[in-house]
Amino acid sequence: MDWRLDKKRPICPQICEKLCVLIASGELNAGDRLMSVRDVALNAGVTPNTVQKSFEQLEQQGVIFSKRGSGWYVSENIGIAKEVLNSLIRSKTVNYLNDMQALGLDKKEIIEIIKEFRYG
Amino acid sequence: MGELLRCDNLCKTFGSTRALDRLSLSIESGKIIGLLGPNGAGKTTLIKIVNGLLQPSLGEVLIDGKHPGVDTKPLVSYLPDVNYLNNWMTVEQIVNMFADFYDDFRPDLAFDMISRLGVDRKQRLKSLSKGNKEKVCLILVMSRNAKLYVLDEPIAGVDPATRDYIISTIINNYNPEASVLISTHLISDIESILDEVIFIKEGRVVLHDTVDHIREEHQMSVDDLFREVFKW
Numbered sequence: 001m002d003w004r005l006d007k008k009r010p011i012c013p014q015i016c017e018k019l020c021v022l023i024a025s026g027e028l029n030a031g032d033r034l035m036s037v038r039d040v041a042l043n044a045g046v047t048p049n050t051v052q053k054s055f056e057q058l059e060q061q062g063v064i065f066s067k068r069g070s071g072w073y074v075s076e077n078i079g080i081a082k083e084v085l086n087s088l089i090r091s092k093t094v095n096y097l098n099d100m101q102a103l104g105l106d107k108k109e110i111i112e113i114i115k116e117f118r119y120g
Numbered sequence: 121m122g123e124l125l126r127c128d129n130l131c132k133t134f135g136s137t138r139a140l141d142r143l144s145l146s147i148e149s150g151k152i153i154g155l156l157g158p159n160g161a162g163k164t165t166l167i168k169i170v171n172g173l174l175q176p177s178l179g180e181v182l183i184d185g186k187h188p189g190v191d192t193k194p195l196v197s198y199l200p201d202v203n204y205l206n207n208w209m210t211v212e213q214i215v216n217m218f219a220d221f222y223d224d225f226r227p228d229l230a231f232d233m234i235s236r237l238g239v240d241r242k243q244r245l246k247s248l249s250k251g252n253k254e255k256v257c258l259i260l261v262m263s264r265n266a267k268l269y270v271l272d273e274p275i276a277g278v279d280p281a282t283r284d285y286i287i288s289t290i291i292n293n294y295n296p297e298a299s300v301l302i303s304t305h306l307i308s309d310i311e312s313i314l315d316e317v318i319f320i321k322e323g324r325v326v327l328h329d330t331v332d333h334i335r336e337e338h339q340m341s342v343d344d345l346f347r348e349v350f351k352w
Contacts, residue, residue, distance in 0.1 A: 007341035010332035011312060041291050045284075046312045047152045048294050050332070 001027075003044040011046050015054035017084055018044075023063065023074055024085035034064060034072040124149040124268055124299050125170065130179035132165050132323075139165040140176070141323035149267065150296045152313055154342075155303040157320040158350050163303040164201055166320070167272050170301075171198045184267060194224065197266035199257060201273045201303075207246035211239060211256060224265035233259045233289070251282045258286055262293040269300040275309060287313055308343035317342055319349055 001022060005014050019040075022028045034040075037055060041048040055072055058064045062077050100110045125147040132140040139162045147153060157163050168174040169181055172188035183192045205214055211234060219227045234241060237255055245253060258274055271290075275283045290300060291313060304310060311317070311331060319327040326349060331342055338345050 005312060007308070007311070007343070008335060008339060010335045012332050038291070038294075041294075042288055044312070045287060045291075047315050048291065048296075049151065049315050 001043070003040075005044060005046070011050050012054050012057070015040065015044065015046065015051055016058055017088060019054065019058060020063065020081040020084035021088065023078055023081040028074050030074050030076045030078060032074045033070075034074065036071060122149055123147070124184060125301070126182045127166070127170075128180045128182075130166070130169065130181065131177045132162075132169065132174065133177050139323055140169075140179075142179070143320070143324055144179075145318060145325050145328060147268075147299055147301065149299050151315045152290070152294065152300045153302070154307065154310065154314040154317040155301055155320065156305065156307055156317055156342075156346060157303075158305060161320045162323040163320060164272055165323075167198075167270055167301075167303060170270060171196060194222070195267045197222075197261045197264040197269045199261040199269075199271040199274055201276075203253060203257065205245055205257065208244060210242055210244050211248075212241040214245065214256075214260065215241070218260050218263070222264050226263050226265065230259055230263035233263070237285075251278050254278055255282065255285060255289075258289060262289055265295075267298050269298065271300065271302045273304055274302060275304060275306055283309055307346050308341065311342040314342075319346065321350065 001018065003018065005011060019034070028034065034055075035043075037048050037051045040046075040051045044051070055064065055066070059066060059072075061080050062075055063081050064072050065075050066072050097107075097110065100113075105113070123146055125145075127143055127145050130140050130143040131138070141162075143162070143166065155163050155166070165174065169176050170183065170188060172192065181188055184195055186192050186195075209217070215227050215230050215234070218225045218230070231241060234256060237252065237259070239248065239252055239256065245256070248256065254274070258271070261269060261271065274286055278286065287310060290302075294300070302310065302314070307317075314331050316328065316330050317334070318325055334340075334342055334345055340348075
């Protein structure tokens with residue numbers, strides 16, 4: 001997982017997004033145990049308080065739940081995580097299309113480039 | 121979350137120089153707080169007053185309800201901005217000295233962190249590199265079980281890998297009952313590990329807010345905001 005964060009945006013929603021991506025992309029499944037608050041804090045280089053706050057927000061939305069003394073788990077209801085993933089995909093696509101349009105390409109040309117482009 | 125540190129109308133003058141000018145602030149427990157300001161803003165003066173090394177000209181400091189002095193020494197773990205340890209001592213001797221000095225010192229934790237650093241405990245302090253010396257000092261300070269950790273410029277003059285080591289040491293030893301006050305002017309390196317920031321300028325608090333609120337309100341990083349506030 002790439003834990004690099006955007007310095008201009010509040011940290012808490014970014015941590016929430018990253019966790020939603022992990023869940024919606026299938027890296028974490030319903031019932032799986034999440035990393036501890038401290039592990040996320042160390043990986044992302046952020047304060048444990050922010051991670052705790054992010055976990056609590058996701059709990060309120062029903063994405064994860066906590067078991068006393070045992071940690072945090074992914075809930076059955078991953079619809080919200082999927083929505084977050086979809087809106088991220090949309091906004092990144094919009095950004096890309098805007099950039100390409102600014103470089104003078106139309107939709108057809110952009111699609112051609114994507115088709116020719118090899119992954120990795 | 122109770123109030124851990126309170127400063128009321130703190131003034132400190134050195135001759136005609138006014139280092140602190142009616143500075144007031146309040147810090148809760150369980151937070152990692154950045155004390156940010158340009159050179160000469162009064163960061164170290166404030167920290168020295170909190171540690172009882174300087175007396176304020178006016179105003180009052182309370183740490184967990186007590187004035188700085190004998191009663192607050194067990195509460196506050198302080199990393200000064202200069203090396204104050206004897207260079208001829210070995211790492212082991214210094215750890216043992218800290219264990220003698222402080223009831224809340226955890227020598228096992230200190231030795232564990234020092235060995236993970238790859239430093240031999242029989243090595244004398246003077247044989248360590250500058251970066252390793254700073255790391256050992258930080259380990260000593262963070263190995264105490266204090267309520268307030270005050271770190272004066274812990275990341276000045278170290279390489280990026282060392283800086284990451286220092287940051288992870290601070291996160292690893294984070295305890296929800298305690299607060300960490302970190303003074304620095306290298307903001308971009310540490311702003312993500314901070315809950316709150318306090319900007320001080322010419323001896324006064326000009327801003328005290330949470331990092332996330334600053335980013336939300338100004339749509340910029342704390343580092344960018346700092347550059348704007350202190351532009352001249």
